[in-house]
Amino acid sequence: MLEGPKNPSDKEFSKVLDFLNKSLRKDCSWSIDKEYPTALNLNNRHNMNIVWDDQNIVSHAVLKPLIIKSPHVIYKLGAIGSVVTDENYRNQGWSTKIIQKCNQLALEQSCDVTILWTNLYEFYQKMGFELAGYEMSFVIDKDFSYDRTLFRYSSEKNISPEAIAKLYSQHTVSTVRTIEEIRKFIQIPNTHLYTAWNSQGNLAAYAVEGKGIDLQNYIHEWGGSVPAIVNLLGYIKDQKPSGFTFISPKTSVNLNSKLIELSTISNVGYLGMIKIINFDQLSQKIKKAFRNLGVSDIVLEKHADYYLFGCGQDLCTLQKESELVQLLFGPVEFSELNVFQTNTIEKLKLILPLPFWVWGWDSI
Ligand SMILES: CC(C)(COP(=O)(O)OP(=O)(O)OC[C@H]1O[C@@H](n2cnc3c(N)ncnc32)[C@H](O)[C@@H]1OP(=O)(O)O)[C@@H](O)C(=O)NCCC(=O)NCCS
Structure with a gap:
């Protein structure tokens, strides 16, 4: 019987590594946890998500929460990795469910955004991730x-x-x-x-x-x-x-x-595929960073079916979260939008696009 997504127990941890080594590291002389020592670690077991079919693991993804210091904002980021489903169980929605579980865990652990690195852009865009940031x-x-x-x-x-x-x-x-x-x-x-x-x-x-x-x-x-x-x-x-x-x-x-x-x-x-997990928390951090620089009229609001963004009365509406992600983290430039006045663009540029980076050793 299929069950999950759920966390592995202490005893099941080595079975997870066996599944990942068999699925993702067939010809390697080392175990995958040596590559991701902080993510695929017993201490992070509560963020490892698996699906079982009877005695066998058939799908997996792990979340690794990271704290990122930057000049204006301290972020909490959830990095998602080692996403894989056994060949015989693909196209049944298991990875989608596991990624949603990772996002849920990220929310529970106060993450602002989640990130992953992939070339399956459309697959993750369906789940609300967007290519964003700079590399x-x-x-x-x-x-x-x-x-x-x-x-x-x-x-x-x-x-x-x-x-x-x-x-x-x-x-x-x-x-x-x-x-x-x-x-x-x-x-x-x-x-x-x-x-x-x-x-x-x-x-x-x-x-x-x-x-x-x-x-x-x-x-x-x-x-x-x-x-x-x-x-x-x-x-x-x-x-x-x-x-x-x-x-x-x-x-x-x-x-x-x-x-x-x-x-x-x-x-x-692009830095990676990014999804906003806690809009209210992130917008509070951004507005506070602007206030610290003397800009008190930043508008960054989520409404039922659009986002409102800008300064004072100089505002634009964005229909999709993906558009907002590419404005906050780049690479879309404010001048490309052709909506804001020059003085608004100057103010927005004080903080945005947000300086944001994940060093290679932290990517999972
Ligand atoms: C990529 C991978 C993880 C997807 O796993 P999966 O469990 O098959 O994923 P899902 O079933 O959630 O989604 C796969 C497709 O099935 C579709 N699907 C989802 N639920 C479905 C269902 N109930 N019935 C039929 N199809 C479904 C999805 O829309 C998706 O379609 P798309 O490829 O057109 O976007 C898997 O193919 C894999 O392990 N690949 C090798 C490792 C790899 O590339 N990992 C990704 C690293 S980022």
């Missing part, structure tokens, strides 16, 4: 000169998580992480950690490539000053002569402008 990517495949003496470079993985945490804490937008979590991330299979050390022996920059079967040849995590990172990229290019792709948030303005010079291709993509 800058830069293909670095030509040699460039870098200072070989200013730093000592290394591809040794045995680095203190405290040193990484120190650089990581300087990011404009970042997930709150413990030292223990960073220690686990460093050990993810198929990740390469590159570091640059200054003459005092302090970590000046780090960069991470690969994550399990994903993000091969992508630098998805990094930290340090712009000159230290750029020099480190020169060293990585020496180690990987065929090149790599560097991904970064839109907020890394100085680094991104330097990378445009160094890359052969640069692209602005």
Whole structure:
């Protein structure tokens, strides 16, 4: 008999991993929980959702709540991952039900939005997710000169998580992480950690490539000053002569402008598929952020069949939540709407699009 979605018990946890390894990691020498050590973890069992048919698990998805600090807003984000249904049970609505359960759990745990990474856009759009946010990517495949003496470079993985945490804490937008979590991330299979050390022996920059079967040849995590990172990229290019792709948030303005010079291709993509989970909570946070900057007439309201958005009397109506998501998180620009006056656009731009980013180690 089919039952679920429900959470696995302590005893069932290893069965969930067996199902995920069989379904998603057939040819891997490691277990999938090594790739997602904080999401596929007994401590997060209450956010793992499964469907059973008698003795067998036939469908799964996990939610990982994350706290993201940004200049104006502290978000609670629910990241959803490891979505899979056994081949013999597909097209019966199980993943739809499990994703809805993840969204429900996200609401119960005070998340503002949920996010997932996929290429099944229409499948998730039906469930209210929309492609939104920004991801800058830069293909670095030509040699460039870098200072070989200013730093000592290394591809040794045995680095203190405290040193990484120190650089990581300087990011404009970042997930709150413990030292223990960073220690686990460093050990993810198929990740390469590159570091640059200054003459005092302090970590000046780090960069991470690969994550399990994903993000091969992508630098998805990094930290340090712009000159230290750029020099480190020169060293990585020496180690990987065929090149790599560097991904970064839109907020890394100085680094991104330097990378445009160094890359052969640069692209602005979406961060992921985002769904608003608690509109009232998110709109309160946004309005408070505007008030803190002296803008007190922001209107962001949900009505029965439309959203009202703007400043004072200069308002627009949006029919769909997906339109609002792309305005709040990007990539739709206010000027593209052709509805707001210039002074309204200037005010909205103080905070919007919201600086928002999930570092590679946190993506599930
Ligand atoms: C993608 C995947 C998770 C979907 O799982 P699923 O349980 O079949 O999903 P659902 O049944 O909820 O929905 C699948 C389709 O069936 C349709 N459907 C939903 N309920 C249905 C029902 N009761 N009867 C018939 N069809 C139904 C859905 O509308 C959807 O149609 P679409 O593909 O045109 O959007 C599954 O195909 C899978 O495991 N793929 C391999 C792993 C993977 O790609 N994971 C996604 C990573 S993001």
